[in-house]
Amino acid sequence: MTSDTRVQGGAREVAPLSADPPDLDRSCGSCTLCCRVLEIQALNKPAGVLCRHNTGTGCGIYPKRPETCARWHCLWRRINALPDTLRPDRSGVMYSLDSRSPTADAPDAACIVGRAVHDDRDFDRPETVEAFAMFVREGSFPVWKVSERGAFLVHPGL
Template sequence: MSQALVPDRTCGSCTVCCHVLEVKTLAKPAGVLCEHSTGTACGIYRDRPSACATWHCLWRKIGALPDALRPDRAGVMLSLETDPAADDPFLRARIVCRAVHTPEALERWEAIEAVAMFAREGSLPVWTAFGPTASLIYPDAEQADRPRSAIGGRVEHPLGDPLHGPEAAAWRQRLGYAPEGADRPQDR
């Protein structure tokens, strides 16, 4: 995914990220409106932390997302979230479609199509979330345990099927794991 921003697409008066994101340097927890938010802008914009200055939602980065998906218009925020130390490999790097005020926002056609677009693209896990509740959409939650086990190295070929090895290796690479075998001692 490109780090470049979509030309002529600005935040405008959208301040959804000021509510949704955790900003450690400001001791601002996720899900709490930042004390510096004016409701339509950042009150410390010129002196805002680098975590705020460099972060952009996926609507700002991906031109294929319609204007209707600007977070303040759609009630959902699409973002790339990472947690390199997560035990669940599908939480290490993921696309999240997060409902801001009500879970019904996830049922808007724009949100449904955006989630489907990321799932079809298939390079990262895709989640939907509202508050503390999150659901894995891609890979299919029912099918996720097989690659989870293989990615984590708990079983060599889940369910005895050697075809799952390449699938797990591809997920390991996309999610930032060491190349298969690199974290295991070499036989001498």
């Protein structure tokens, strides 16, 4: 992927900094938003379109999924401090640790990205406001809010 990767709907193919396993106590359940929101170039899947391999409850090619999918993890599954109400299909916001900034004109760097998957009014929910505040307080990474309106830097990180 090059630095001029197209951003559509505030999402693009990204790889996380860490491939540590997600919290085993948290399940995606019926949430498959990552299969819709993210662009996956290896599958010619644009952002905002449900992946053709989605079964409705998971990935139909899970053992052979592209590396981008295998390495991407939802932060709701990784950070126990994020309450159950922030599971992406419940909150409308999907959090990830990306190795690239969400805009082509910003420098590539590790960052926290919160993507509004339906409506940027989901950013106004109290639990979502607190999640962004938690990421800002931690301070290690730039924090971005991404929606159909664009990508906005909330905190520049250290």
